[in-house]
Amino acid sequence: MQKQQLPRSQQCLNCGYDVGELKYCPQCGQENADYRVKLSILIRYYVSKYARFDIKWITTIKMLFTQPWQLTQIYLDGKRKQYTHPLRMYLALSVLFFLGLRLQVTYKASNNKSLNIGFFSITTESQVSMQKIVAQVMRQLPNATLISVPLVAMILTGLYYHHRKKYLFYDHFIFMLYYYSLVYFISLPFLFIPRANTLFLIPLLVSSAYLWLFIKRFYQENFIITTVKYVIFSFFSTVIIILLSVLLMIAIIIRETALK
Numbered sequence: 001m002q003k004q005q006l007p008r009s010q011q012c013l014n015c016g017y018d019v020g021e022l023k024y025c026p027q028c029g030q031e032n033a034d035y036r037v038k039l040s041i042l043i044r045y046y047v048s049k050y051a052r053f054d055i056k057w058i059t060t061i062k063m064l065f066t067q068p069w070q071l072t073q074i075y076l077d078g079k080r081k082q083y084t085h086p087l088r089m090y091l092a093l094s095v096l097f098f099l100g101l102r103l104q105v106t107y108k109a110s111n112n113k114s115l116n117i118g119f120f121s122i123t124t125e126s127q128v129s130m131q132k133i134v135a136q137v138m139r140q141l142p143n144a145t146l147i148s149v150p151l152v153a154m155i156l157t158g159l160y161y162h163h164r165k166k167y168l169f170y171d172h173f174i175f176m177l178y179y180y181s182l183v184y185f186i187s188l189p190f191l192f193i194p195r196a197n198t199l200f201l202i203p204l205l206v207s208s209a210y211l212w213l214f215i216k217r218f219y220q221e222n223f224i225i226t227t228v229k230y231v232i233f234s235f236f237s238t239v240i241i242i243l244l245s246v247l248l249m250i251a252i253i254i255r256e257t258a259l260k
Helices: 039-050 053-066 068-076 086-110 124-158 169-191 201-219 223-259
Strands: 116-117 120-122
Touching: 053 068, 053 086, 053 169, 068 169, 068 201, 086 124, 086 169, 124 169, 124 223, 169 201, 201 223
Parallel strands: none
Antiparallel strands: 116 120
């Protein structure tokens, strides 16, 4: 996608300095761009700036789905120009994932209202409070998930401590960014399928299988050692995610209680 440009002014709109065709004012640093343009141009500008989908995305997603271990190694080897940055990919896919998750929760809530009598619906105070808490959790869940990435990467650091000269914490962190992105990518279609409750096991099983294969191919250890480390990693990473979820819920409940 070609990047949309906004019209530029000969003088800085902030300080009046003669900027010519410069992108930023050398005196005050403000971007030399006129945002008073047609809405269609403004939308294309923001899309091209913050959600640009180019050939790198296609190449990276293909590698992410077919050979995530190789994609990770290629990035760590420094061959990064032809692939999307792992953090950018994580953030983009997580936004789509949590948007879909929020839509699913909203859809289920709207189809499971408490009590309807004629044209009136009766909702208890406790149900209203729970709905507020759920809404707060949904808003904070992306942040909690992002926090979990370096924490679970620390588990890999411990499991492969004997290879500390070969694998740094940064390597494990990039590994987890790609794995989380893969989980989001696999789970996304199921979030947009109405009433897909019975299908939730599919992305869970596929993601679990990918994790074992990811660990096996990336760290290149034998079947038994890989399986043992996979079980240990799965257990402790699940514990971390559960603890973060519980702490998040407690913090939100305390906050809602204090605001009453």
